Amino acid sequence: MVLDAALALADESGLDAVTMQAVASRLGVTPMAIYRHVGDKGALLDGVVERLLGEVRLPSEALPWPDRLRATARGVRRIGQRHPGVFPLVLQRLVATPAALRVRDTVQRGLVDAGVDPGRTAQAERLISTAVLGFVVSEVGGRFRNHSKRTVDGDFERLLELLSGLLESERAQPARWS
Amino acid sequence: MVLDAALALADESGLDAVTMQAVASRLGVTPMAIYRHVGDKGALLDGVVERLLGEVRLPSEALPWPDRLRATARGVRRIGQRHPGVFPLVLQRLVATPAALRVRDTVQRGLVDAGVDPGRTAQAERLISTAVLGFVVSEVGGRFRNHSKRTVDGDFERLLELLSGLLESERAQPARWS
């Protein structure tokens, strides 16, 4: 598949290495052949981002919500670390694709179970996702490259704690689990 | 100056329009002339990001810390909105440049005045900055483009409230102001 080739290239040599010609030659094909399968280079990158989000390992719905939300955040981070070349694009593209909705809905269900007022889960999800994505993009994009892995790991765990705190302040009804 | 031309191009026509040849022709000069002034296209973009951060309006140190921190965040957001083409690069480049340190130190002084344990201001600053930058990059990069301005403005104000909450939980000593 075209998207696999593009993602493999990005993982091996960075986003700049993802050119139509490089993707084509990895598939043993001429560059223009690709235009039959993706409309455009932009569409190619959109497809790769979608694949990335689809790769996020989501936790079992049977887990209590605090573990579930933490596991989701860690799953997103793991994908970022696995694909640092393309991950930053996640913050620049629309959130309405199926794979993006899949992650979003998992978070929103977690929030509902946590007892967040149903009228406020959408905003809470946006802020939580933005914080987590912003962190991971910073990390894999090199913004923290002066800091040790231990420091960055500690920052991420602290972020998760703070997001739990956010939920406490947001809860209107008793939680359904926990 | 070369950086001004590059920034103006990005503002008018997006990041893709910032090519060595376009910058050169805007200056009425041949493309290779630019290599005398910036080493590289990467260095050019670094320079533009630096200029951006230098443009952030920082609040007076005389303000009470809660207003000061809020004003700093709003100042960052305003620059993002003013320069949506280049702003996303802020999350991908190192934080150790002079203009970046200028913003960072303002936040850290705010945290100290808020009574955050001095051993923890660095982490708190990183998390706060990451959350704010992640939000603004999402906003100007179009991740929220399905939402109305009112919704996005509301999200940002809510984010600021939550960051204040973070400070409450982080305070070890009585605040110096407020």
Added chain:
DNA sequence: ACCTGAACACCGTTCAAGT
């Protein structure tokens, strides 16, 4: 010191043509 001309290998993309 600064700018230029000519040239390099490489982009994304189109179009008409082939099977």
Added chain:
DNA sequence: ACCTGAACACCGTTCAAGT
């Protein structure tokens, strides 16, 4: 339906040469 050849205008960058 899918792939190809040839071609387009445009990239970033180098090097030797000019003032």
